[in-house]
Amino acid sequence: MNEKLNEIERKFExxxxxxxxxxxxxxxxxxxxxxxxxxxxxxxxxxxxxxKACSASIEASLEMLSCGDAxxxxxxxxxxxxxxxxLDVLSGEIRVLLLPKDKNDDKNVLLEIRAGPGGDEAALxxxxxxxxxxxxxxxxxxxVKIVDENETELGxxxxxxxxxxGEGAYSRxxxxxxxxxxxxxxxxxxxxxxxxxxxxxxxLPEADExxxxxxxxxxxxxxxxxxxxxxxxxxxxxxxxxxxxxxxxGIIVGCQTERSQLQNKETALRMLKTKLYEIKENERISKIAxxxxxxVGTGDRSQKIRxxxxxxxxxxxxxxxxTIYTLDAFLDGDIDGLIDALTEADTAERLxxxxxx
Numbered sequence: 001m002n003e004k005l006n007e008i009e010r011k012f013e014x015x016x017x018x019x020x021x022x023x024x025x026x027x028x029x030x031x032x033x034x035x036x037x038x039x040x041x042x043x044x045x046x047x048x049x050x051x052k053a054c055s056a057s058i059e060a061s062l063e064m065l066s067c068g069d070a071x072x073x074x075x076x077x078x079x080x081x082x083x084x085x086x087l088d089v090l091s092g093e094i095r096v097l098l099l100p101k102d103k104n105d106d107k108n109v110l111l112e113i114r115a116g117p118g119g120d121e122a123a124l125x126x127x128x129x130x131x132x133x134x135x136x137x138x139x140x141x142x143x144v145k146i147v148d149e150n151e152t153e154l155g156x157x158x159x160x161x162x163x164x165x166g167e168g169a170y171s172r173x174x175x176x177x178x179x180x181x182x183x184x185x186x187x188x189x190x191x192x193x194x195x196x197x198x199x200x201x202x203x204l205p206e207a208d209e210x211x212x213x214x215x216x217x218x219x220x221x222x223x224x225x226x227x228x229x230x231x232x233x234x235x236x237x238x239x240x241x242x243x244x245x246x247x248x249x250g251i252i253v254g255c256q257t258e259r260s261q262l263q264n265k266e267t268a269l270r271m272l273k274t275k276l277y278e279i280k281e282n283e284r285i286s287k288i289a290x291x292x293x294x295x296v297g298t299g300d301r302s303q304k305i306r307x308x309x310x311x312x313x314x315x316x317x318x319x320x321x322x323t324i325y326t327l328d329a330f331l332d333g334d335i336d337g338l339i340d341a342l343t344e345a346d347t348a349e350r351l352x353x354x355x356x357x
Contacts, residue, residue, distance in 0.1 A: 004098070005098075044097045096351065099350050104205035108163060109169045113133075114199060117198065120154050121186040128182070128308075132331050148160070148161040175346070180199050181197075194311060207273035224241065240261045246276070249276070313326065315330050322338055
């Protein structure tokens with residue numbers, strides 16, 4: 001590990017030297033690239049330098065253990081014990097930092113919520129999830145934009161697609177893909193019987209505009225239509241809504257929430273690129289999964305991942321056995337605790353796999 005860390009430190013120092021050169025500002029693209037790489041390496045370097053300082057302190061304490069002064073030797077022994085414990089902690093933290101980072105973690109997110117079987121109740125639950133993710137995004141400082149929606153007359157959603165923008169957005173949402181189940185007395189039910197219904201969440205990292213995916217104009221069909229909404233809401237008289245069909249894959253995307261046809265088309269193309277990127281990423285993830293089966297996982301929208309039980313005010317994530325009894329706060333966007341637990345479980349799984357290779 002030390003050899004690898006020394007190599008990273010040399011690379012870091014080389015980057016700092018380049019960034020300190022006046023010539024760097026003549027190539028802003030390279031400057032941005034080096035700045036991003038420095039930012040990525042900085043936490044590792046800071047922890048490694050702390051590790052080296054602790055190691056040096058241990059060496060000094062070992063020398064003082066045989067100095068002949070009983071008082072100094074006692075102090076050195078206490079310092080040695082403390083530093084060895086600290087070194088173990090630092091070693092574990094560095095192992096985590098050295099794990100390969102998900103290249104999508106800093107990307108924006110395309111989040112799709114679709115009502116499952118259950119009619120109006122499932123659509124109303126989809127609206128609950130939409131509200132939960134919106135409130136959570138606001139707490140994290142992410143920007144949320146509705147890019148497509150199919151609203152019901154009762155205020156639910158048959159489906160709704162959000163673009164969530166902000167640094168680290170994908171890292172916070174990537175474990176939300178799957179089937180979310182709700183157990184509650186439906187708002188449409190007057191006899192007090194508990195029903196079960198579901199909604200499906202898909203989380204896609206937004207494709208990079210600089211070249212993750214290229215679309216051949218000959219491969220798409222662009223259709224225009226009038227925007228629509230439940231009960232006559234949000235209806236435009238002009239054909240500003242856009243639907244794009246990708247002929248090679250059959251993928252269909254639409255956007256009707258922007259002010260102009262051009263804006264809707266640009267947003268729809270971003271959605272299409274993201275969906276095509278998802279296909280490409282799923283192939284990569286499947287290859288990884290063949291070597292390491294993750295308990296947490298990402299992207300499998302057919303897996304039942306969570307239950308929201310209203311009578312018991314309980315939320316249970318079935319992948320890691322995480323249960324809390326603060327449903328109201330959770331639905332108000334207080335979901336960081338669960339996301340942190342999922343992240344820690346995934347990190348532990350990756351550390352285990354790393355130790356086996």
